Amino acid sequence: MFEDRPNCQEVVLVGRSNVGKSTLMRELTGHSKFTTGKKPGVTRQPNHFDWSGEKFMFTDLPGFGFMSGVEEHRREEIKTDIVRYLESNADDILAGVLVVDGKSVVDIIDRHSGPDEIPHDVEMFHFLRELGVPVVVAVNKMDKVDDKDERLDELCDRLGLMPPWKQWSDVIAPICAKRGSIDPLYESLQTYFHEQKRDDLLKFVS
Template sequence: MSPPPSTSQKVQHNVKKRKNLAKMRAREQQKSVEKIKQRNDAVTFEVIFAGRSNVGKSTLLNKLTGQNVRVGKRPGVTLKPIHLYFGDFLITDMPGFGFMSGVTKEKAEDVKDNIVNYIEDHADRIKIAVQVIDGPAFLEIVERWDARDEIPIDLELHSFLLEMNILPVVAVNKMDKVKEDDMDGMLDQIVEKFGYEGPWKECGLLVAPVAARDGQIRPLTSALKNEFHKMKRDDLFKYLR
């Protein structure tokens, strides 16, 4: 019968085991990095979802694609872009900006800077930006910023997207909270704040009134498919519900 291993042998065995596990994790991490790089290199057409925290971006994206993008209960849960890959087609859920629960002001500014940097770095492949806003709250938010003689972040983002030659589609979410008789008037005011003239259906700004929580997203699906068709990418229809 073999003698039991000594304490020294046990220590050496555990050290060797930890080293092997570390090497295995490093190999797996390297494989993951390479796989992500291959996916990114293949992307030629990207759609991003951007907007303030807690406007329903992730919920809208889930309803639109049928994918399971994390939906946080607190504003600002998403601090990094979340990617959905479909071959050369990529949908990206950008972090929310503005108020972020449990996040320092400095971190919130970093997130906003990262959004700008991401858009600048990938402007060549970002064809469409779905800018999600909280319909019932939007006008009040803009008025608060106007009262401080400041430009609302939402309008800054919109102008920035246009400068980057990225087509913005404004998804006006939470329309289930708006009375039907008030919808057109509210949407007319919203497009006016974005700097467009005329009724919202004729102003030139792509507007999609939706209620993501209730699954009422057809206006956005139709708007995106229409733009895909103009860009000769009907093959992307199958990725939208």
């Protein structure tokens, strides 16, 4: 069970373990207190960074999927806690940022696609949409991807979005958090903040 959260609107970061959520969180907030590590599953509780006077925060939720040294039942518990958190706080979530690894996400989705299986990334994308939460897919580590357009088109296809990816500029944001290259994500968040009449928050995504 996750700890109590501050009472304010938020942008949540969700995604598999080890895709760079905590690195992105540091880049978004400008603060280095968020723990990162080479082992998946470092983040076990939501990491909140809030501006109390603004009633706004960024939240890095624990990673789902494989975690080194973590038993399957515990991984399922974490995933359940993530789902409950999103359901309980959907009305206060201005945007959900689904962080994926640009180099491996399509292969991971394909590996876990089957008649009785929905890949976690695809499931989370559609779950957020069903909750009415605007979703940005932050395709991280794009500095390691050679065939950028082809890879992003393939990702759109797996998510049920008709390629080419460039027509989904508010949804697909190719970034490299480690290098501080996250302008496409900022632009998507700016759009969603404006649509929800929170232009006062644009200073946090520019």
